[in-house]
Amino acid sequence: xxxxxxxxxxLVQAGDSLSLSCAVSGRTYNNDVVAWFxxxxxxxxxxxxxxxxxxxxxxxxxxVIGRFTISMDNxxxxxxxxxxxxxxxxxxxYYCASANVFSRxxxxxxxxxQGTQVTVSS
Numbered sequence: 416x417x418x419x420x421x422x423x424x425x426l427v428q429a430g431d432s433l434s435l436s437c438a439v440s441g442r443t444y445n446n447d448v449v450a451w452f453x454x455x456x457x458x459x460x461x462x463x464x465x466x467x468x469x470x471x472x473x474x475x476x477x478x479v480i481g482r483f484t485i486s487m488d489n490x491x492x493x494x495x496x497x498x499x500x501x502x503x504x505x506x507x508x509y510y511c512a513s514a515n516v517f518s519r520x521x522x523x524x525x526x527x528x529q530g531t532q533v534t535v536s537s
Contacts, residue, residue: 417441417526424531437494437511453507
C-alpha cells in the first residue's frame with residue numbers, strides 16, 4: 416500500500432511561483448512512477464507531470480513545459496512540483512499519484528493523495 420500526502424497549495428497572483436510537495440510512504444520500486452494531476456472546476460482530471468522513482472526520466476504536459484518542473488528526493492521519499500509563471504488557467508486541485516507503469520491518464524494510477532488547492536488570481 417502506497418500513501419501520498421500533498422502540501423504547498425495556496426492563493427497567489429498571476430506570474431508568481433509556488434512549490435508543491437508530495438510525501439510518499441509505503442512500498443516503492445525503481446520502476447514505479449509518481450505523477451501530478453490537476454482538476455479544475457467543471458473539467459476532467461488532467462495530467463501535469465510524471466517522474467520515474469529512479470529519477471531517470473520525466474514527462475510534462477505541453478501546457479506546463481517551460482513553467483513547471485517535477486523532481487524527487489529518494490532519500491526523503493518526496494516528490495515536488497515547482498510551478499513558475501503561474502496563470503489563472505492553472506487554478507485547480509493538484510493531486511499526486513503512483514503507478515507501476517507510466518501513463519498520462521488518471522485511470523492508470525492506483526494510489527492518490529487528497530489533493531491541495533492552487534488558486535491563481537488575475
